[in-house]
Amino acid sequence: MKTLFINILIFLVLVLAFDTISFWLLPARYVSQLKEYRRDSRPEVAGRNRYPRHYFVKHPQRGFDIGTNRQAYHWVEGVTYPIWSNSIGCFDRE
Incomplete structure (x- = not known):
């Protein structure tokens, strides 16, 4: 159970980090297609x-x-x- 919790926590941290990095580094030509994202x-x-x-x-x-x-x-x-x-x-x- 502890291993499963740690794996889920690592996965969530990686998804959050990826989303945060993508939010700031995504080029403007892609952002224009996703108007509600940023x-x-x-x-x-x-x-x-x-x-x-x-x-x-x-x-x-x-x-x-x-x-x-x-x-x-x-x-x-x-x-x-x-x-x-x-x-x-x-x-x-x-």
């Missing part, structure tokens, strides 16, 4: 690292506008927060 300090953005990718759409007169029913993350000075649009393309709740 939020990168710089979310996936377009342009010059200012605008969320796929949040805006082309507009014939203005050049671009907020797309309808979009969700993304925005990043300002190290703080990441969710942004969204409603069914008419406004940054507002329905």
